[in-house]
Amino acid sequence: MRGEVTLGPPGPPPTGLGRFGAFGGRFVPETLVPALVELEGEFTRAWADAAFRDELAGLLGEYAGRPTPVTECHRLSERLGVRILLKREDLTHTGSHKINNVLGQALLTRRMGKAEVIAETGAGQHGVATATACALFGLGCRVFMGAVDVERQALNVFRMRLLGAEVVPVTSGSATLKDAVNEALRAWVATVGTTHYCLGSVVGPHPFPWIVRELQKVVGEEARAQCRDRLEGRDPDLVVACVGGGSNAIGTFAGFLDSPAELVGVEAAGHGLDSGRHGASVARGVPGVLHGARSLFLQDEHGQIAEAHSVSAGLDYPGVGPEHAALAASGRARYESATDREALDAFSLLSRTEGIVPALESAHALAWVAREARRSIPEGATVLVTLSGRGDKDAAQVADLLAAEREG
Amino acid sequence: MTPLEVHLRARRERAPLLVPYVTGGFGAGWTDVVRAAAAAGADAVEVGIPFSDPVMDGPTIQEASHRALASGATPASIVAEAARLDVDVPVVVMTYYNPVLHAGHERFAGSLADAGIAGAIVPDLPLDELDGWGEAATAAGVAPVLLAAPTTPPERLVRIGARTEGFLYAVALLGVTGERRDLAPEARGMGRRCREATDKPVLLGVGISTPEQAAEASSAADGVVVGSALVRILLEGGGPEAVGEAVAELRRALDRAGPSGSRP
Ligand SMILES: Cc1ncc(COP(=O)(O)O)c(C=O)c1O
Numbered sequence: 001m002r003g004e005v006t007l008g009p010p011g012p013p014p015t016g017l018g019r020f021g022a023f024g025g026r027f028v029p030e031t032l033v034p035a036l037v038e039l040e041g042e043f044t045r046a047w048a049d050a051a052f053r054d055e056l057a058g059l060l061g062e063y064a065g066r067p068t069p070v071t072e073c074h075r076l077s078e079r080l081g082v083r084i085l086l087k088r089e090d091l092t093h094t095g096s097h098k099i100n101n102v103l104g105q106a107l108l109t110r111r112m113g114k115a116e117v118i119a120e121t122g123a124g125q126h127g128v129a130t131a132t133a134c135a136l137f138g139l140g141c142r143v144f145m146g147a148v149d150v151e152r153q154a155l156n157v158f159r160m161r162l163l164g165a166e167v168v169p170v171t172s173g174s175a176t177l178k179d180a181v182n183e184a185l186r187a188w189v190a191t192v193g194t195t196h197y198c199l200g201s202v203v204g205p206h207p208f209p210w211i212v213r214e215l216q217k218v219v220g221e222e223a224r225a226q227c228r229d230r231l232e233g234r235d236p237d238l239v240v241a242c243v244g245g246g247s248n249a250i251g252t253f254a255g256f257l258d259s260p261a262e263l264v265g266v267e268a269a270g271h272g273l274d275s276g277r278h279g280a281s282v283a284r285g286v287p288g289v290l291h292g293a294r295s296l297f298l299q300d301e302h303g304q305i306a307e308a309h310s311v312s313a314g315l316d317y318p319g320v321g322p323e324h325a326a327l328a329a330s331g332r333a334r335y336e337s338a339t340d341r342e343a344l345d346a347f348s349l350l351s352r353t354e355g356i357v358p359a360l361e362s363a364h365a366l367a368w369v370a371r372e373a374r375r376s377i378p379e380g381a382t383v384l385v386t387l388s389g390r391g392d393k394d395a396a397q398v399a400d401l402l403a404a405e406r407e408g
Numbered sequence: 409m410t411p412l413e414v415h416l417r418a419r420r421e422r423a424p425l426l427v428p429y430v431t432g433g434f435g436a437g438w439t440d441v442v443r444a445a446a447a448a449g450a451d452a453v454e455v456g457i458p459f460s461d462p463v464m465d466g467p468t469i470q471e472a473s474h475r476a477l478a479s480g481a482t483p484a485s486i487v488a489e490a491a492r493l494d495v496d497v498p499v500v501v502m503t504y505y506n507p508v509l510h511a512g513h514e515r516f517a518g519s520l521a522d523a524g525i526a527g528a529i530v531p532d533l534p535l536d537e538l539d540g541w542g543e544a545a546t547a548a549g550v551a552p553v554l555l556a557a558p559t560t561p562p563e564r565l566v567r568i569g570a571r572t573e574g575f576l577y578a579v580a581l582l583g584v585t586g587e588r589r590d591l592a593p594e595a596r597g598m599g600r601r602c603r604e605a606t607d608k609p610v611l612l613g614v615g616i617s618t619p620e621q622a623a624e625a626s627s628a629a630d631g632v633v634v635g636s637a638l639v640r641i642l643l644e645g646g647g648p649e650a651v652g653e654a655v656a657e658l659r660r661a662l663d664r665a666g667p668s669g670s671r672p
Contacts, residue, residue: 017536017537025537026534026536026537027505027532027533027534027537028463028532028534029463029464029531029532029534029555029557029579030531030534030535030554030555030556030557030559030560030568030579031557031558031559031579031582032559033534033535033536033557033559033560033564034559034560034561034564035559172467172470172474173460173461173474178461179461182461182462182463185463186463186464186465186466186583186584189463189464189582189583189584190582190583190584191582192559192582193559193582286510287509288506288509288510289505289506289509289532290461290506291461291463292532294509297506299506299510302482302483302484302507302510303459303483303506303507303508303509303510303511304459304460304477304506304507305460305461305506
């Protein structure tokens with residue numbers, strides 16, 4: 001089956017100027033508007049172009065290793081009393097779902113005749129994926145990364161540099177993902193004629209939330225078909241994914257929107273929702289505009305954006321993509337959270353019960369399932385969890401955290 | 409025509425316009441800095457209302473914004489202090505959209521109007537998203553000032569020129585605010601393009617720092633906005649007097665250059 005990737009038909013575009021309900025839009029400096037208009041046009045044409053889709057499907061198969069399997073977790077299921085299936089994005093080339101988006105955007109970059117790509121990264125997975133695609137296509141690559149994340153994701157920094165990318169540490173603000181996006185936007189303002197900004201999640205100005213969702217929905221489309229094969233034509237009862245900006249979750253949900261499955265996004269509760277140190281933008285955010293879109297953001301009473309916190313760099317972001325804000329408002333999806341502690345426990349739990357080391361981001365989705373299996377999830381329910389990435393990048397950080405805990 | 413535009417039109421006949429920028433709330437004496445700038449020959453003053461994530465600003469204004477916020481400045485406190493400035497030139501604020509949205513369009517526009525502020529620049533709110541804020545500002549008598557960029561296509565530039573009030577902010581280069589060694593090669597072309605697109609006053613800003621650059625830029629526009637060069641003086645410990653001297657020097661250079669001549 002490897003190398004046989006079928007892309008589903010294009011999903012519904014946003015309405016108006018990139019709107020998902022009351023959210024989305026294009027709130028950017030004038031300098032960037034023409035580039036976003038160009039990108040929107042180029043993607044609209046490319047996405048309707050069989051040759052583009054075939055080339056992308058070919059790359060997703062031969063290069064990225066799609067389709068990724070759905071794995072039944074026998075020991076974990078027994079342990080938790082619910083039936084757990086994992087959609088294995090950790091098995092893609094570069095080790096997370098980020099590669100799906102990046103290969104599509106690299107093809108777009110080439111179509112637009114641009115020679116350089118810039119990107120932001122939190123956990124470094126999007127940066128590594130971007131650096132990888134740029135190596136593959138011979139494009140220049142600059143990745144902006146918060147200085148805090150450069151520290152806690154050192155392995156990925158090395159990988160990016162190995163792949164020929166320039167990694168630019170960002171020290172402003174909280175020196176994490178939010179600030180990396182700011183700096184990438186500033187760099188794009190200065191180089192917009194020759195550079196494509198390869199945004200890594202379903203955030204940012206229109207058309208990014210739409211493009212990234214379209215490029216990630218292969219995850220949900222595959223998973224839907226794979227679940228039906230395995231579940232005698234049924235859909236899972238719950239579909240669960242972690243939410244940073246929300247790209248793996250939206251890609252997963254896109255395949256199940258018209259199914260009866262309950263959709264659950266899991267945000268980072270950090271030290272706890274009432275600690276003021278978390279990344280739960282749906283749970284605790286209010287409507288606002290940051291990084292080009294109207295959505296839900298953590299902010300103070302004056303409209304200053306708050307610093308997020310999560311043990312996982314990929315969820316350490318004070319906002320969420322506009323389509324998630326719309327799904328939360330409509331009630332089609334609900335948004336829950338898991339703490340740093342719970343995620344660390346789930347990190348170990350999956351490793352020991354299934355021999356799969358999850359990314360700390362993905363561990364949040366598992367952590368919520370592990371907790372709720374004892375509470376709100378009916379016994380015997382079938383739960384599909386998107387394992388958005390593998391945990392190699394987190395091994396050193398978790399080892400340090402656990403050692404520090406032992407020392408008390 | 410808004411009072412801001414009337415004022416700038418009258419002033420541009422005499423010499424190129426000079427609009428210094430000062431980060432509001434940065435230092436206890438920031439209002440004295442604004443007064444010094446006004447007294448040194450500014451035609452209007454731009455007051456920054458800091459935002460946590462200023463994507464159109466380079467390191468200098470980022471740092472000043474950060475320090476202002478860290479010292480407890482808020483949009484409301486800055487507007488309240490601006491209301492007591494008592495300068496004889498118009499004051500225009502520059503902020504980002506989230507604080508505006510958070511306060512509410514009508515409420516924010518009303519608070520600016522009550523403080524006697526003549527206009528507002530919101531660089532992350534382009535023409536296509538202007539509606540709610542633009543209407544509220546216009547209704548309150550606060551000029552919504554739009555930006556044009558070197559990347560703006562001609563037909564769009566005309567629409568921006570038609571919608572902006574007070575003046576048109578012409579971004580003089582591809583990039584964010586901050587000092588540059590030389591005037592950007594695209595600056596003067598940008599000024600000329602904007603003046604072809606609108607007869608409202610055109611101010612070139614971003615990357616204009618020295619008196620020489622200001623004079624050179626002003627030959628293709630109605631005037632200039634100078635920000636980072638002044639804010640740097642404050643970051644380096646200078647006060648109202650030092651900023652006033654720098655503004656006076658810019659003033660002299662622009663006066664020597666003379667009015668930028670007939671419009672196309
Ligand atoms: C493995 C993994 N999962 C999830 C995320 C969060 O991003 P998103 O919410 O866009 O899927 C990241 C981001 O870095 C990641 O690396």
